[in-house]
Amino acid sequence: MAVDPERYRATLDQLFRRRRFGLRPGLEIERALLDGLGNPQRNYPAVHVTGSKGKGSVAMMTAAILSAHGLRTGLFTSPHLASYRERIRRDGRTIGPAAVVDGIDRIERLARTLEEEGRIDRNPTFFEVTTALALDWFARQEVDAAVVEVGIGGRLDATNVLDARVGVITTIELEHTDLLGPTLGAIAEEKSGILHSGMRAVLGDLPPEAAEVVRRVTDRLGGGIPWRLGREVVVGDRELSEEGQSFSLTLPGLTLPRLEIPLLGRFQVGNAALAVAAAARFLDMTGTALVPAAVAASLARVRWPGRLDRIARRPELFYDVAHTPESARAVAESLGEIAPLADRSASAILFGCLRGKDVDRILDALAPLADTLVVVRVRSGRGLPGSELRVAAAGRFPRIVEAPDAATGLKLARAATGPDGITLATGSDYLIGELLRARDAPDEPDLSDPGTETAPPPRAAAPRPRGTGG
Numbered sequence: 001m002a003v004d005p006e007r008y009r010a011t012l013d014q015l016f017r018r019r020r021f022g023l024r025p026g027l028e029i030e031r032a033l034l035d036g037l038g039n040p041q042r043n044y045p046a047v048h049v050t051g052s053k054g055k056g057s058v059a060m061m062t063a064a065i066l067s068a069h070g071l072r073t074g075l076f077t078s079p080h081l082a083s084y085r086e087r088i089r090r091d092g093r094t095i096g097p098a099a100v101v102d103g104i105d106r107i108e109r110l111a112r113t114l115e116e117e118g119r120i121d122r123n124p125t126f127f128e129v130t131t132a133l134a135l136d137w138f139a140r141q142e143v144d145a146a147v148v149e150v151g152i153g154g155r156l157d158a159t160n161v162l163d164a165r166v167g168v169i170t171t172i173e174l175e176h177t178d179l180l181g182p183t184l185g186a187i188a189e190e191k192s193g194i195l196h197s198g199m200r201a202v203l204g205d206l207p208p209e210a211a212e213v214v215r216r217v218t219d220r221l222g223g224g225i226p227w228r229l230g231r232e233v234v235v236g237d238r239e240l241s242e243e244g245q246s247f248s249l250t251l252p253g254l255t256l257p258r259l260e261i262p263l264l265g266r267f268q269v270g271n272a273a274l275a276v277a278a279a280a281r282f283l284d285m286t287g288t289a290l291v292p293a294a295v296a297a298s299l300a301r302v303r304w305p306g307r308l309d310r311i312a313r314r315p316e317l318f319y320d321v322a323h324t325p326e327s328a329r330a331v332a333e334s335l336g337e338i339a340p341l342a343d344r345s346a347s348a349i350l351f352g353c354l355r356g357k358d359v360d361r362i363l364d365a366l367a368p369l370a371d372t373l374v375v376v377r378v379r380s381g382r383g384l385p386g387s388e389l390r391v392a393a394a395g396r397f398p399r400i401v402e403a404p405d406a407a408t409g410l411k412l413a414r415a416a417t418g419p420d421g422i423t424l425a426t427g428s429d430y431l432i433g434e435l436l437r438a439r440d441a442p443d444e445p446d447l448s449d450p451g452t453e454t455a456p457p458p459r460a461a462a463p464r465p466r467g468t469g470g
Contacts, residue, residue, distance in 0.1 A: 155193020
């Protein structure tokens, strides 16, 4: 069913207005919404994915594998880049504009009723509404399975309401310490909160402090021995190609001799291995055998924009959403593999990030890649001004240029890139989203937000006129 583009835009304007109020960890509001919707999340089993990085890639590939096995599969990821509808998919296809409008309208009406009845004491946040929209849409689509990526953390994340058969923890690093705790152990405790009695666990390569916390949790809950990357899930025979990479994979009782993914970066092989393991455990719990040919075919077709995404050649241009020191280092190491002969003096980086990020360590990781840095303030109230980025970059790059916007910044970076160099755009989902949206989805409302304030969300009220910005 078609929907008026202005109504779609107005609906998202209203929804994006909620982003200024930040995050509200806790499950009470989400549970109330889902209860009002008839608890759609109980209609299908799920794979629940958390981690400090890589969780979106793992979720996407897990869903692709399940779809290839004939399961109608929902996928919920965040954030989006070019279009809000990227967050919610079924068998690779995004939710339609009409379903977004109808679903959000239904949830907003429900929220007003719940507050009038005293069942909630505030309006739902952006992420709570989006989670409810996804889980409800999956039920309306009659999915056989859902793969759901956590927003932040796990234990108190709005997604932690699922009938999940498998829980995946990809990595654990120091991140969001104000919400998740100051140590790796504390963060591991929060992320392992997605694991519940009877679930099967799939774990990435975790630091010892975090691994010990997760081990205690899995021992207490049962569900058998977790499958761990490097132990029960073993990658071998990795080879790079012009278009991606291949590898072999050994799981308990099964060896897959050659899998290919059209994704760049060493880290994506580990993500693919975790995805295959998660799909295998899920299929086993639901009485379906893993089919190696289906695994291979699904992985060979995956696409994941903005993750070491090669946009152009001669000279090479890559987009990556890396916004932590660890992810920046992973990108730098992977580019060293992909383009080992790239000339640093002929290379350029376009960089923008949000306030609160560890800019010094991110730039330390990126500095060996290029002599030229073009800085830009990303389109968000939380964007770090270009003038502050220039100060942070001083001494790390011989040439630093400030651009007024991402499009101009990309032109400057490309102009500074010689035939033997590379261009990398990185530092923020917002930066990559702006670049991809301009190319692929110019009519979509953008990803920018008005910043985060400390005030609580407004109390649910009568509908405001549509079309107001936010």
